[in-house]
Amino acid sequence: MNRKLTLALCAATALSATAANADITVGVTLGATGPGASLGIHYKNAFQLMPKTLGGQAVKYIILEDGSDATNAGKNARKLITEDQVDVVMGSNGVPSSLQIAQVATETQTPFLCLTPIAVKPDVYKWTFSVPQPTELMMGAVAEHMKANGVKTVGFIGFSDGWGDLMYKATEFHAASHGYKVVTNERYARADTSVTGQVLKIMAANPDAVVVGGSGTGGALPHLALVERGYKGRIYHNHGTVNAEFIRVGGKNVEGAVAPTGPLIVPEELPANAPTKAVSLDFTKRYEAAFGAGSRNAFAGYTNDAVMLLGAAIPEAMKQAQPGTPAFRAALRDALENVKNMVGTHGVYSPTAANHNGLDDRARVLVRVEGGTWRLMK
Amino acid sequence: MTGDIFLWLTQDGVTNGAIYALLALALLLVFAVTRVIFVPQGEFITFAALSLALLEAGRTPGTLYILVFGGLAAAAIETFEALRGRAWRRLPRVAALYIALPVAVALLVAWAAPRKFDQWVQVLLVLAMVVPLGPIVYRIAYQPLANASVLVLFIVSMAVHYVLTGLSLVFFGGEGLRSRPFSDAKFRLGVVEVSAQSLLVVGASVVLIIALWLLFEHTLYGKALRATAMNRVGARLVGIPTVLTGHLSFLLASFIGAFSGILIAPITTLYYDTGFLIGLKGFVGAILGGMGSYPLAAVGSVAVGLLESFSSFWASAFKEVIVFTMIIPVLAWLSLRSRHLEEEEE
Numbered sequence: 001m002n003r004k005l006t007l008a009l010c011a012a013t014a015l016s017a018t019a020a021n022a023d024i025t026v027g028v029t030l031g032a033t034g035p036g037a038s039l040g041i042h043y044k045n046a047f048q049l050m051p052k053t054l055g056g057q058a059v060k061y062i063i064l065e066d067g068s069d070a071t072n073a074g075k076n077a078r079k080l081i082t083e084d085q086v087d088v089v090m091g092s093n094g095v096p097s098s099l100q101i102a103q104v105a106t107e108t109q110t111p112f113l114c115l116t117p118i119a120v121k122p123d124v125y126k127w128t129f130s131v132p133q134p135t136e137l138m139m140g141a142v143a144e145h146m147k148a149n150g151v152k153t154v155g156f157i158g159f160s161d162g163w164g165d166l167m168y169k170a171t172e173f174h175a176a177s178h179g180y181k182v183v184t185n186e187r188y189a190r191a192d193t194s195v196t197g198q199v200l201k202i203m204a205a206n207p208d209a210v211v212v213g214g215s216g217t218g219g220a221l222p223h224l225a226l227v228e229r230g231y232k233g234r235i236y237h238n239h240g241t242v243n244a245e246f247i248r249v250g251g252k253n254v255e256g257a258v259a260p261t262g263p264l265i266v267p268e269e270l271p272a273n274a275p276t277k278a279v280s281l282d283f284t285k286r287y288e289a290a291f292g293a294g295s296r297n298a299f300a301g302y303t304n305d306a307v308m309l310l311g312a313a314i315p316e317a318m319k320q321a322q323p324g325t326p327a328f329r330a331a332l333r334d335a336l337e338n339v340k341n342m343v344g345t346h347g348v349y350s351p352t353a354a355n356h357n358g359l360d361d362r363a364r365v366l367v368r369v370e371g372g373t374w375r376l377m378k
Numbered sequence: 379m380t381g382d383i384f385l386w387l388t389q390d391g392v393t394n395g396a397i398y399a400l401l402a403l404a405l406l407l408v409f410a411v412t413r414v415i416f417v418p419q420g421e422f423i424t425f426a427a428l429s430l431a432l433l434e435a436g437r438t439p440g441t442l443y444i445l446v447f448g449g450l451a452a453a454a455i456e457t458f459e460a461l462r463g464r465a466w467r468r469l470p471r472v473a474a475l476y477i478a479l480p481v482a483v484a485l486l487v488a489w490a491a492p493r494k495f496d497q498w499v500q501v502l503l504v505l506a507m508v509v510p511l512g513p514i515v516y517r518i519a520y521q522p523l524a525n526a527s528v529l530v531l532f533i534v535s536m537a538v539h540y541v542l543t544g545l546s547l548v549f550f551g552g553e554g555l556r557s558r559p560f561s562d563a564k565f566r567l568g569v570v571e572v573s574a575q576s577l578l579v580v581g582a583s584v585v586l587i588i589a590l591w592l593l594f595e596h597t598l599y600g601k602a603l604r605a606t607a608m609n610r611v612g613a614r615l616v617g618i619p620t621v622l623t624g625h626l627s628f629l630l631a632s633f634i635g636a637f638s639g640i641l642i643a644p645i646t647t648l649y650y651d652t653g654f655l656i657g658l659k660g661f662v663g664a665i666l667g668g669m670g671s672y673p674l675a676a677v678g679s680v681a682v683g684l685l686e687s688f689s690s691f692w693a694s695a696f697k698e699v700i701v702f703t704m705i706i707p708v709l710a711w712l713s714l715r716s717r718h719l720e721e722e723e724e
Contacts, residue, residue, distance in 0.1 A: 157694075186694045217556075217649075218647070249553075
């Protein structure tokens with residue numbers, strides 16, 4: 001039914017595209033169904049709250065569903081660019097889907113605001129801008145915390161997919177500089193009914209701390225298994241895990257779990273001088289008013305920040321060319337590289353030609369599960 | 379690998395294997411009686427587990443909409459057929475089974491959900507919601523095609539699977555759920571600590587398998603199912619209605635699915651699409667058992683559970699690959715050995 005609706009919407013927007021030429025068209029492909037649905041739904045929800053004008057220009061959003069499937073994501077991107085002649089593409093949840101879109105964006109010379117942290121080189125993928133914090137930046141906060149607490153050995157258990165790989169790499173990346181060794185690389189699937197084998201292996205290696213590379217409620221399974229087996233060390237998670245459902249599933253046993261996240265998860269607790277406080281607070285309020293108390297999550301924030309980045313780049317691009325033209329797309333890409341100190345919900349963005357993300361330490365905080373909610377660690 | 383790790387892994391493998399064994403039996407039963415490879419078996423696990431978790435949270439599970447609207451759709455088909463055949467006397471039965479029963483269950487659940495009754499009451503409510511879905515699915519999707527080839531029935535199964543997974547996402551959302559354990563008790567067996575929950579899983583599976591055996595050996599309905607499984611035409615000739623055996627086998631399949639779902643809901647986090655993979659492993663178990671013998675299917679399923687458990691210790695990244703690759707040599711061996719199966723399908 002959803003697909004039909006999007007199809008109808010696409011048809012309607014395609015018809016109206018000829019009428020209003022100066023509108024900016026944003027093409028989005030997301031997987032609000034399929035294995036990545038738990039993230040895709042949040043990314044998609046946030047588009048309902050996005051402004052209808054950016055930089056004084058009317059904007060329309062065309063949102064397609066890719067079912068968390070990389071091939072579909074690529075097809076959707078191509079369709080958006082060739083048939084709907086969008087000025088910019090956004091999407092998708094999942095690393096494989098996002099890489100597919102990045103390929104299409106490079107080939108068709110269309111700016112792509114990626115909503116998943118993918119590590120691509122800006123000199124090859126000139127048209128791709130990654131909105132979320134790079135995993136190394138996020139796990140850097142975990143590495144610092146481990147160093148401060150004298151952790152020497154780290155057990156890793158993560159998803160057996162692209163996300164697990166990214167998290168493992170990020171954990172390894174900081175190992176030498178922060179004086180710890182990663183002693184296990186165990187993998188599990190979100191749908192697994194048991195992680196006993198992996199947890200036993202970690203227990204046998206007896207590391208000082210464990211890093212879980214899962215996401216959402218999927219992060220709870222290894223944590224619960226470790227606690228059940230009597231593991232006493234600290235268990236770290238990552239920014240993909242920080243949501244209310246994780247605590248609902250994990251209950252008492254995930255108390256004390258530590259994770260890095262963007263500041264918009266705990267805007268109320270941020271110090272008054274935190275740069276993102278006002279933006280995060282406002283967005284969290286609006287999101288929870290629309291989707292229920294406790295529904296705040298990092299993914300909706302990435303959607304918001306992608307649209308804000310676009311809004312910051314549009315005025316400059318408008319000086320160069322009219323929307324709907326290749327010249328405008330090129331101007332938009334250049335303008336995105338020159339955005340300075342744009343304050344979003346997750347941090348302060350200053351992308352450059354060499355860094356297509358542009359976030360710094362201000363885009364991360366450490367949170368801990370205390371009394372059934374995520375609280376900022378002071 | 380030390381002795382106690384070995385014991386832990388064995389315990390874990392047997393617990394999972396017991397669930398797979400139940401599912402393998404259900405798949406085998408449905409396949410033998412109706413020739414349907416029942417891919418959506420796993421969806422009953424999901425429906426039951428997630429409904430239980432939602433009931434515990436005091437929320438009304440969307441399963442009851444699936445039940446009511448599924449029942450209405452089945453009733454519409456039945457009524458149409460009855461009117462066309464001028465079989466008026468069937469109508470009250472149709473109204474009672476496909477409309478009154480689902481609506482009554484739905485009202486009961488809607489009334490009971492916010493009241494957060496005892497866990498055992500909730501289990502009964504979940505069974506009342508999920509079990510009737512089996513015959514309803516059979517009536518809507520399979521009965522009109524009862525004589526189609528195995529391949530056509532398989533394609534229908536895939537379609538039913540996608541429909542049910544989609545409904546599952548709509549009603550349960552994308553995030554995982556987990557229900558409270560039935561008991562927190564733990565027992566020490568030497569070095570290994572066994573939770574009451576996993577004992578319950580294994581115990582309940584064994585009891586259910588024995589109950590199924592009694593059903594097949596000692597009741598008229600069970601014998602009718604066996605007769606149909608052995609020879610459909612022969613069974614029909616001696617007066618066994620194949621529609622009835624079809625309904626019966628799907629009823630058992632949905633019961634077993636719901637039962638497994640309730641058993642594993644407290645052990646792991648379940649998502650709207652988790653059931654499929656669990657069902658698939660039951661299927662692998664059934665294939666390992668030669669897709670023909672119930673005891674061998676049970677043994678095969680426990681083997682799948684153990685293999686899964688040990689491969690998650692040694693090579694966790696390749697666990698699924700190892701489990702699913704196992705069916706290739708078995709299938710090759712089966713196809714080399716048995717020629718009569720193909721003749722039967724023609």
